[in-house]
Amino acid sequence: MSNQYLMGVDVGTQSAKVVIFDLDGNVVCEGKQSLRKMDIPAPLLAEHPDDDLWDSLKVAFHQAMTRFAQRGGKGSEILAMGVCIIRCCRVLLKENGELAYPVINWMDKRLNKPYEYIDAYQGVRYVTTTSGYITHRLTGEFKDTCANYIGWWPMDNDTLDWSTDPEAWKSCNLTREQVLDVVKPGEILGYVTEQAARQIGVPAGIPVVATAHDKAVEALGAGSLDEGVALISLGTYIGAMVHGHANVKDARNFWPFQASIPGRYLYECMGVRRGMWTISWFRDQFGAAALADANDQGVSIEELLNREASAVPAGCEGLITVHDWAPPSEAEFRKGAMIGFDGRHTRAHMYRSVLEGIAFTMKNHMDKMAEELKVPFKHLIISGGGANSDLFMQIFADVFGVPTSRNVMKGSASVGCAINAGMAVKAFDSYEQAIGKLVKMGDKFTPNLEHHQFYNALNEQVYQKVNRHLDPLLQALSPLVD
Template structure:
């Protein structure tokens, strides 16, 4: 009997990835393509150049299908594909579905306000999300998931559909004719069109299935449906989230977003903007000597820095990093900082300090969310490429003081896509059974009690007070932010 397959399509800020799974959860093959660097024409502006999301995705599709055919795979046995694309972006389209303007990335300050039509945008017919745009590219339909509308959108998160309140549409400066029709996660968006099929090397007619925003899909694919189990997603934006059953109103320390399980919600606290981007920045700006050492030892630069930083004691001998390379919208004057240098400190200290700074920041945000929900964290799952680092995993376990694990597949968004696709195709009876089959657990990390005690003291006595003292200085350094 021929095997059946599911596809997960995952487009993030830095890369596009397509993964093919069998219906038992085994990874058959994948294709990946890096996105081009963002166009940053001025501070707090960020756009994806040209048609980069679609162009990169086409290459990723080509790679995965080359791998699939090399293994003797039959594309006619692909049951469905789930599609997940970076959230909180804004896409402006012409009437024919082509880009009227380059995709505006989530780091752009224009996303902090309702859509404003500008003369330079030209004739804009539709205002949509990245998932809406890629869905149109794949199917020709003007449809999108209801679960990827975060920010200035007139979405009713209770009804999982567009709002019927005229005031909400007015506040978002949009009309119903400007947005796509929406469906729920796990429902069909359309079928792969003949045109798209020729471009990406697949047979036409494959069902294209809705998921949610990227972090929600990661949470599903990581297997975090159990109460008290939180996901920390290590991406360009580092987010933390837990699943829930209610659209909590007036939450103070988290946002209730639609989950990738229809009718469920994802509670997400504040994260770290440009989180793992900062680690890449460190490699790029200060890694020349480390790269030479890594090549001499036949290691990647990441492996070398992780080995070196493992030898540095917890707390980095007084060196602390504040991760505000991309400041929050409510405090645009903030900038990143490293403080506490002395003659002992090396590149290994700096590297470890950046990892610890991420863990401190996430714990402080997540503790407030847990307190408000009344559900303490009893375990963490870490996803994303950074989860490959044993050092980073142990730092999270030690800072939080709870068992921490990673899954065999670190990019869990692709798994979540396949779960939604499998539910639509009737492969699974429930989301719980689907995640049991599709999610493969990896290594567990147990907290070191001594390090946990040290981190708690350092966090309470120093780290939590950093913004109090730095904010006035940074405001004076950046008195005007346009």
């Protein structure tokens, strides 16, 4: 084993993961712990129960460090850890840094508006992000990355610091005293305290390094820096993004966010809310019979569903899935839908239709971004657990009509964390060198041109027109059931 390592700390909507890499990008070991089911106190609200982010992360740390020790590793050989936590959440802290209220998840409709104090928030001293909270847990510092402030925050994305415009603070209903100090990606936030070290099983004093918001860290870890190369991140929220050099002020079809490289920007179009969650939902709600069949065949239920769906023709013989299980803020009345059922359709058709619906939705959003940027997509990189599916990878290639690949490490946020951590402690001379060492390309999928032509016709003639026909009905339905 090498004697120098970097740690990537990645907490998403569904799980917490800690990965230890050597300086050549090889995964030495990892720990992973699922988060608990979200609390839904009312429609369109979503909160993480108790102190779930930290509790899950502690388990993941202990798993990783136990496996690291079993392989002969020593805690003193870990140079630094990069920390990437779910973006677009709101965290309310007491004076001592403890939670004053459960973490409000990005799917909660309260995040569509500026912070507003209510009686349930008694004792709030700081309003911050999930990365600010976990940074405090690890280091005791009230600091955060400047690149995880998306939405109603007075962040200046040109200076990479808090705004000096009083109107920006007023519009967000915040004051400077309510927020944390910020540093840039690749800079040290603080060092693991003795108290945190006892809780997570790592040595005190390890540098904790700022990254960015989770999708930006994934983009860095996927290596998608070249023009015309887009990353599609398959998470609970499915996002698509490309790197850029300018903070575009008047974009219509994408948002310019701070990238995980200071001074660079990430252009991200609209995505799919509850994207991979929808696949898990289908498996859990309709997979009982499939699970029995999977057990009989000695495979996982995911592998069985992918096998079955691979035998279904492109287009699912007319079965179409509309992915609005979690509607966009501008159309909260929308709901998910499957249309086109007839007697041919099986669970395999339904499963494949869910996958195709994600690909169609992403293509329609991404085409608008590519047209506005005047840079057509020439290659897709897919990250996240869904990239393990050969079927899903081929569907993306066929729908978009461009080569599509996945990296060896499907969860590229952990790689991005390690890159930022390595830059902070000068393990690498440049981000380009770090990417060359840590990002390892995997399988490549070539589009089937016949399928691509059919998908284009299905998308243009049917899929793109579904919302305009369903919206009036769903607008009438929403007040009756919500």
